[in-house]
Amino acid sequence: MYNCEKYIADCMDSILNSDLPKGEYEVIIVNDGSKDKGPEIAQEYVAQHDNFRYLTQENQGQSVARNYGIREAKGEYIWCVDGDDMVEKKLYSILQMALSNGVDSLVSVMNVYDESGNMKCMPKYFGIPYDVIITGRDVHFSDVPIGSVCSNFLKRSFLLEYQLFFKPGIAQQDVELSNRIFAYAKRVMFVKAPSYVYIKHAESTSMSQNPIKRKKYILNTIDVIFSLQSLSRSIADADSELADKIFEKSQNQVLGLLIVLLRNRNKWKGAGIKDDLIRELKAQKLYPIRFKFDSIKKRLVSRLLNVELLFNI
Numbered sequence: 452m453y454n455c456e457k458y459i460a461d462c463m464d465s466i467l468n469s470d471l472p473k474g475e476y477e478v479i480i481v482n483d484g485s486k487d488k489g490p491e492i493a494q495e496y497v498a499q500h501d502n503f504r505y506l507t508q509e510n511q512g513q514s515v516a517r518n519y520g521i522r523e524a525k526g527e528y529i530w531c532v533d534g535d536d537m538v539e540k541k542l543y544s545i546l547q548m549a550l551s552n553g554v555d556s557l558v559s560v561m562n563v564y565d566e567s568g569n570m571k572c573m574p575k576y577f578g579i580p581y582d583v584i585i586t587g588r589d590v591h592f593s594d595v596p597i598g599s600v601c602s603n604f605l606k607r608s609f610l611l612e613y614q615l616f617f618k619p620g621i622a623q624q625d626v627e628l629s630n631r632i633f634a635y636a637k638r639v640m641f642v643k644a645p646s647y648v649y650i651k652h653a654e655s656t657s658m659s660q661n662p663i664k665r666k667k668y669i670l671n672t673i674d675v676i677f678s679l680q681s682l683s684r685s686i687a688d689a690d691s692e693l694a695d696k697i698f699e700k701s702q703n704q705v706l707g708l709l710i711v712l713l714r715n716r717n718k719w720k721g722a723g724i725k726d727d728l729i730r731e732l733k734a735q736k737l738y739p740i741r742f743k744f745d746s747i748k749k750r751l752v753s754r755l756l757n758v759e760l761l762f763n764i
Contacts, residue, residue: 452480453510455534456487458650463496463503465537465648471546478503479520480534484510489534514617514624521610528557529605536601537648545644546604552584555609555636559646561602571651574643581643587636588693591700595641597629602647609636618678622668627678634682634697666724669708673735676704702742706749709738709756716762725762 452459459480466478480493480503490507497503506519517531528549532538539562549557563571579585579593590597610616613635617624633639679701687694712719712728719725732738739757744750755761 452485452489452493452534453483453513453516454485454487454489456485456489456492458535459489459492460496462532462534462537463493465540466532467500469538469540470543472543473500473502475546476502477524477526479523480505481516481520482507483513483516484508512619514619514621517624518616518619521607521616524607527607529607529610530603531600532647533601535652536650539645539648541644542646545642545646548582548640548642549604549606552638552640553606554584554604554638554640555606556587556632556639557604558639558641559602559604559644560642561599561647561649562645563649563651565651566653574645576643577641579641581641583640585639585641587633587639588690590633590636590639591630591693591696597626597633599625599649600629600632601625601649603629603632604646605632618674621674622671623675627675630675630679630697630700631682634686634693665719666722666727669711669724669728670731672704672708673731673737676701676708676737677735679704699742699744702740702744703749705732705737705740705742706744706753706756708732709740710752713756713762716764729759729762 455462463478463480478496478500480497482490482493482505484507490505494505497505504523506523508516508519513533520531521529528546545557545559548554560574560576562574565571577593577595579590579595613631615628615632615635618627621627679697683694683698683701686697708728709732712725716725719728729738739759740753742753744753
């Protein structure tokens, strides 16, 4: 929770109004140095409910706050819920699926709404088996876009065994951690039941058009790229095929980042994003692209993107 005065009560009420039996879960609210009345509202809920706990820290970012909560948690499964979002009512059957199958990760559906309560898009399903046990390796080799942890029920002992914590200081922390989670998870299940209500707020980091926030979010993709490469190296001896797949994903991130830059080159030029991004990619030896893609289309696109003059047209 960071400056969630407008939203935190709705978030807490959605949890209380779910079908989870009160005696079977705890809510840990981590205040990340909020400067509004959010902490006062949160502490009112803690005073009224025995299974609510309140933790506070100086503002250190969402990653550090989430890690604090994970370390303090007592439950068998962890679920990260942001203070400006909500949860669905029917959750108990989803939790029971995780418990009865002893999964490391159970991924449910996230519904996306705008601030007026209008659904922004229909739930997305992927070409992956649902309601059966698969491996995290299967996820990496599938068409599933690896991203938010907010629809993912995670076994706490699994997180601790592999020291799977959020990386502090980056905006795309969910993508970074989720890739590591699926590299190690042995028992994974995807279900079509919705659990999470994600609300698109205009001021969120990923949605913000503030040049400083936007630049940080975009440049943080480089952190994800390096994390993927580090992950690839760390598992190479145990599973070279998966290591190669994850390294390929790091190069796909470079390719995707440059495509987004090309599309937004004029808009980002004035904000300094274009020049800073190209400069940083060069400094980190990620540009020009040297990776040889298997796909002919990607090879052609990468050659085109290596013409730096293209970004100035």
